[in-house]
Amino acid sequence: MFRGVKVFSATKAREREDLGEQVTRWMRANADLEIVDRTVIQSSDNEFHCLTIAIFYRPKPKA
Numbered sequence: 001m002f003r004g005v006k007v008f009s010a011t012k013a014r015e016r017e018d019l020g021e022q023v024t025r026w027m028r029a030n031a032d033l034e035i036v037d038r039t040v041i042q043s044s045d046n047e048f049h050c051l052t053i054a055i056f057y058r059p060k061p062k063a
Helices: 013-029
Strands: 004-010 034-044 049-059
Touching: 004 013, 013 049
Parallel strands: none
Antiparallel strands: 004 049, 034 049
């Protein structure tokens, strides 16, 4: 079960190359969250290629 979702998406080649770093920065900035699932989706048409990463999370249980 998750409480939130964070979506990262890029269509330009340079943005797609940086997407992993964006996810890593977000995860470091939100260390109080537990990642429970993720989905990676690639779609394209005649002109654009889109890469989307969805991170499903919930607050970490308090110790």
